[in-house]
Amino acid sequence: MTQDNGGEIGQLPTLVALSHELKAPLALMRQIALASEYYTEAERETAFERIRLTAERSLRLTEALTRSYRADELESEPVNLGRLCDEIAEELAPLCRELGQDITVKTPRQSVLSVGNRDLMSSVIFGLCDNALNYGNAEKPIEITVNRSADNAKISITDHGPSLLKSEVRKLRSKLGKSPQPMTKRPNSSGLGLYIAGQFAGAMGGELGMTKHRAGGQTFYINLPQSLQMSLV
Amino acid sequence: MKILLIEDDQWFSDTVVKVLTKEGWKTAVAADGAEGIDMIDDFEPNAVLLDVMLPSSSAPTLLNELQSHTDLADVPIVLCTSVNTEDLDIESLRHYGVRQVLDKAQTSPQDIVKALKYAVQ
Numbered sequence: 001m002t003q004d005n006g007g008e009i010g011q012l013p014t015l016v017a018l019s020h021e022l023k024a025p026l027a028l029m030r031q032i033a034l035a036s037e038y039y040t041e042a043e044r045e046t047a048f049e050r051i052r053l054t055a056e057r058s059l060r061l062t063e064a065l066t067r068s069y070r071a072d073e074l075e076s077e078p079v080n081l082g083r084l085c086d087e088i089a090e091e092l093a094p095l096c097r098e099l100g101q102d103i104t105v106k107t108p109r110q111s112v113l114s115v116g117n118r119d120l121m122s123s124v125i126f127g128l129c130d131n132a133l134n135y136g137n138a139e140k141p142i143e144i145t146v147n148r149s150a151d152n153a154k155i156s157i158t159d160h161g162p163s164l165l166k167s168e169v170r171k172l173r174s175k176l177g178k179s180p181q182p183m184t185k186r187p188n189s190s191g192l193g194l195y196i197a198g199q200f201a202g203a204m205g206g207e208l209g210m211t212k213h214r215a216g217g218q219t220f221y222i223n224l225p226q227s228l229q230m231s232l233v
Numbered sequence: 234m235k236i237l238l239i240e241d242d243q244w245f246s247d248t249v250v251k252v253l254t255k256e257g258w259k260t261a262v263a264a265d266g267a268e269g270i271d272m273i274d275d276f277e278p279n280a281v282l283l284d285v286m287l288p289s290s291s292a293p294t295l296l297n298e299l300q301s302h303t304d305l306a307d308v309p310i311v312l313c314t315s316v317n318t319e320d321l322d323i324e325s326l327r328h329y330g331v332r333q334v335l336d337k338a339q340t341s342p343q344d345i346v347k348a349l350k351y352a353v354q
Contacts, residue, residue, distance in 0.1 A: 019317075020315075020316075023315050023338055024315045024337075026338065027315045027336075027337035027338035028242065028244060028245055028315075028337070030337075030338065031245060031248050031249075031337060031342070032244065032248050034341050034342055035248045035249075035251060035252050035342045038251045038252050038255050038342065039251065043251070047248075050244050054244070099243070
């Protein structure tokens with residue numbers, strides 16, 4: 001195991017990245033709870049909801065971290081990607097509401113199926129959506145799009161938040177899934193979520209990628225092997 | 234008293250605004266450094282409560298910018314962050330008007346109020 005300048009130790013995320021990703025939501029929950037004496041009854045309900053939603057986001061991250069250490073051992077099954085994305089958007093609806101953001105899902109008429117582990121796929125999509133929710137622009141919805149090419153199924157998550165710097169995009173592209181990459185335009189992220197998403201995509205024979213938009217924002221996508229036979233069924 | 238909060242986490246800023254408003258203070262919130270700089274001239278805060286990790290420009294950039302405006306250089310600043318405060322060079326931050334550094338994971342709303350009161354003394 002070697003340590004490089006990026007703080008990477010072999011293929012493992014650094015403890016610093018882990019600690020930062022977990023400290024920020026814990027600190028937020030603590031602050032919201034400590035301020036409860038200042039809230040009205042209605043505000044207290046909002047505060048509890050925010051604590052719950054923050055806890056759920058952190059739990060998704062910790063579950064993903066646990067899975068990341070045994071991703072290769074998990075069982076595969078055919079997964080309807082459109083349905084999975086609909087379910088995830090539904091689960092994220094309360095969080096989106098509280099953040100004042102909207103999330104949309106676009107899927108082709110014919111089902112797009114991929115063979116992989118459903119939990120890993122969910123973790124990847126949740127992770128990318130969470131990233132988009134952190135940095136999205138409330139005036140434009142976050143878009144989850146499912147489509148297919150000849151052999152691949154593709155799930156894209158587009159946000160309209162601040163664009164990453166060109167230099168960061170280059171670095172991020174070369175390192176996606178290899179080590180966490182902090183981004184100055186997205187300062188509260190250590191890049192751990194993208195690292196995990198890249199690891200999971202790789203474990204399912206797929207890959208994680210990104211494109212930057214001139215008008216602002218990014219699309220992070222995951223390409224997965226498409227199950228053509230299952231799609232016909 | 235007028236406090237400018239420069240913080241990109243909306244839920245955290247909502248909480249702080251609630252606390253400071255109960256103190257009878259007037260607050261304004263900027264979601265990033267550039268917006269913060271824009272607002273300082275109009276709002277004329279007595280103190281700034283500043284997050285360290287900000288989109289667009291980080292706290293050090295913002296502190297430099299504030300120092301370059303003679304009329305803003307004396308506005309006291311309290312840093313409030315979830316970054317490990319041991320990683321910050323607090324002595325050099327004092328040259329930029331930073332009066333106190335608070336760790337979001339260890340302070341209470343009352344600590345924030347106290348720090349701001351101390352900063353404007």
